[in-house]
Amino acid sequence: xxxxxxxxxxxxxxxxxxxxxxxxxxxxxxxxxxxxxxxxxxxxxxxxxxxxxxxxxxxxxxxxxxxxxxxxxxxxxxxxxxxxxxxxxxxxxxxxxxxxxxxxxxxxxxxxxxxxxxxxxxxxxxxxxxxxxxxxxxxxxxxxxxxxxxxxxxxxxxxxxxxxxxxxxxxxxxxxxxxxxxxxxxxxxxxxxxxxxxxxxxxxxxxxxxxxxxxxxxxxxxxxxxxxxxxxxxxxxxxx
Numbered sequence: 301x302x303x304x305x306x307x308x309x310x311x312x313x314x315x316x317x318x319x320x321x322x323x324x325x326x327x328x329x330x331x332x333x334x335x336x337x338x339x340x341x342x343x344x345x346x347x348x349x350x351x352x353x354x355x356x357x358x359x360x361x362x363x364x365x366x367x368x369x370x371x372x373x374x375x376x377x378x379x380x381x382x383x384x385x386x387x388x389x390x391x392x393x394x395x396x397x398x399x400x401x402x403x404x405x406x407x408x409x410x411x412x413x414x415x416x417x418x419x420x421x422x423x424x425x426x427x428x429x430x431x432x433x434x435x436x437x438x439x440x441x442x443x444x445x446x447x448x449x450x451x452x453x454x455x456x457x458x459x460x461x462x463x464x465x466x467x468x469x470x471x472x473x474x475x476x477x478x479x480x481x482x483x484x485x486x487x488x489x490x491x492x493x494x495x496x497x498x499x500x501x502x503x504x505x506x507x508x509x510x511x512x513x514x515x516x517x518x519x520x521x522x523x524x525x526x527x528x529x530x531x532x533x534x535x536x537x538x539x540x
Contacts, residue, residue, distance in 0.1 A: 316359040319378060326383050336387060336521075363390060385432070389481050439520070446528030447535065448479060451488040455535040458492055459503075465496060487532055495536070503536045 327338040353362060353371050361374035363386075376382045412430075416422045420437055428435055434445035454472045458465055469492045472485070479485040494502050510530045514523060534540065 319359050322378065322380050322383070325380050326387075329380070329384060330387065363387075365390065390483065441524055441527050441531075443531055443534070445524075445531055446481075446484050447531050448481070448485055448488070450475065451479075451485055451532075452535045455488060455491070455532070458495070459500070459536050459538050465492065469493070469496075484528065484532070487529065491533060491536060500538070503533055504539065507533050507537060 323338070323340070330336045330338055362371035363374055364371050374383075374386060376386055414426060416426050424435055424437060427433065434442040436442050451472060454468055458468045461468070469489060472489050472492065476482050476485040476489065491503075491506075494506075507530065510526050510533070514526050514530065518526070
């Protein structure tokens with residue numbers, strides 16, 4: 301299953317035409333990501349879909365999470381950074397794609413001139429800062445990617461205080477929706493629940509399993525996803 305963003309547009313809609321270039325860039329940015337589809341729906345031809353999903357104005361963007369037939373309407377900003385950030389937050393990946401870079405003045409407006417160093421690390425540091433990512437040389441992600449400082453503290457307290465685990469889990473759950481990435485925060489609590497049901501050994505067993513998967517032939521999307529999980533599990537690891 302895949303996550304999808306659908307843009308409902310009728311022919312001749314002026315606002316839709318204004319959004320079109322940005323939406324094309326969004327499609328390019330996620331074009332090589334296996335689990336994300338950016339698509340358009342002809343609202344004139346598919347009026348049944350308009351009724352089914354409550355489309356009353358245009359353009360309307362709807363997000364469908366993996367395995368879900370119900371949609372969430374997107375109500376954020378309409379520039380490329382807003383749209384990319386929304387999808388990154390929903391998919392729990394630290395960075396699902398780098399936006400394509402193009403120095404042509406005909407296609408980029410209000411660009412920022414790069415004045416930094418010319419080493420690989422200089423470019424990586426610049427892109428990480430501007431794209432809010434945690435990439436490292438070779439295309440992977442760093443040990444910081446996906447982690448939430450407050451929930452890192454919950455993880456350590458949870459493992460250190462066995463008699464307080466129920467309370468720590470409930471407090472963590474109560475703060476999930478307040479996080480920038482609720483899906484990642486939820487993973488912390490799912491790990492806590494697994495520890496409660498399977499014992500502390502679950503942490504090392506799951507870390508070993510993910511490391512085997514990361515050493516195999518998997519897609520970039522899965523590698524990012526498993527790397528984020530690995531980063532979080534390491535916060536629960538009492539052996540290091």
